[in-house]
Amino acid sequence: MATLNxxxxxxxxxxxxxxxxxxxxxxxxxHKALQDKGSEVIDEGTTNILLDLSDVHYMGSAxxxxxxxxSNMLDHEETVGISKSKHLKLFNPSDEVSRVIKTLGFDSFLxxxxxxxxxxxxx
Amino acid sequence: xxxxxxxDLSFEASLENLHEVRDYIDQAGNSFGVDxxxxxxxxxxxxxxxxxxxxxxxxxxxxQVEVHMERxxxxxVILIRDQAGSFDxxxxxxxxxxxxxxxxxxGGMGMFLIRKMTDEAEFRSLPGEGNELRIVKxxxxx
Numbered sequence: 705m706a707t708l709n710x711x712x713x714x715x716x717x718x719x720x721x722x723x724x725x726x727x728x729x730x731x732x733x734x735h736k737a738l739q740d741k742g743s744e745v746i747d748e749g750t751t752n753i754l755l756d757l758s759d760v761h762y763m764g765s766a767x768x769x770x771x772x773x774x775s776n777m778l779d780h781e782e783t784v785g786i787s788k789s790k791h792l793k794l795f796n797p798s799d800e801v802s803r804v805i806k807t808l809g810f811d812s813f814l815x816x817x818x819x820x821x822x823x824x825x826x827x
Numbered sequence: 828x829x830x831x832x833x834x835d836l837s838f839e840a841s842l843e844n845l846h847e848v849r850d851y852i853d854q855a856g857n858s859f860g861v862d863x864x865x866x867x868x869x870x871x872x873x874x875x876x877x878x879x880x881x882x883x884x885x886x887x888x889x890x891q892v893e894v895h896m897e898r899x900x901x902x903x904v905i906l907i908r909d910q911a912g913s914f915d916x917x918x919x920x921x922x923x924x925x926x927x928x929x930x931x932x933x934g935g936m937g938m939f940l941i942r943k944m945t946d947e948a949e950f951r952s953l954p955g956e957g958n959e960l961r962i963v964k965x966x967x968x969x
Contacts, residue, residue, distance in 0.1 A: 729846060731846070731849075732842050732845060732874075732882065733842035733843055733846070762849065762870070762871075764871055764878070764937070765878075766878065769933060769936070772928050772931070772933065775928045775929070776929055779929050787927075800867045804871065804940070807943055808924065808936055809925065814928075
């Protein structure tokens with residue numbers, strides 16, 4: 705069984721940002737760990753999450769389901785409409801993961817960054 | 828006349844086996860010389876299809892899943908078979924990709940990816956019980 709490691713870091717840009725650095729494959733067996741970690745840090749007061757996907761080698765629809773759930777938890781008090789989330793952003797997905805992000809239309813609703821400092825300061 | 832080579836994998840319907848299934852697709856695809864982008868699509872599509880069988884077909888019950896993968900000319904053909912209850916793919920909702928995440932219902936993404944990333948994806952009921960998904964990906968060899 706694939707394992708998913710999620711490391712939690714804190715960064716200070718214009719506002720405090722929680723970085724979730726994910727390592728491993730995000731599939732139907734592991735996605736709950738990501739969703740639960742997102743829920744845990746939000747319960748602890750996090751309002752901005754940068755999801756670092758640098759070390760995610762595979763992500764299927766279950767991973768997007770987890771991201772969708774985390775996005776909804778962070779943006780639940782706002783009318784998001786067609787704008788991109790102000791509170792959940794993605795960092796450095798692989799080309800393979802990026803293709804699925806685009807295919808599922810998540811790039812229309814989540815900002816994706818390649819530069820870490822730029823990502824932190826975008827919040 | 829096309830030359831056919833095939834690989835077969837049979838495994839228990841458990842989410843814990845998804846990683847092994849993806850590894851199998853990689854190994855079989857690499858042995859055929861499948862283009863790397865095509866192989867990434869196939870890995871995703873098979874993972875999604877097997878996940879659907881486990882979650883929505885067997886629904887937690889024990890059972891077997893069989894995956895057969897073969898080269899047929901310039902195409903890769905994959906068969907995924909189960910002995911779960913009848914599955915009607917037409918009943919699966921299409922995800923609302925233009926709708927903001929906050930307003931978008933969950934679900935349907937796996938089936939959408941299966942259809943989007945293949946040239947053919949046909950479901951049929953097997954005689955007796957079970958289902959078969961036949962996936963075709965053409966121009967698979969760069």
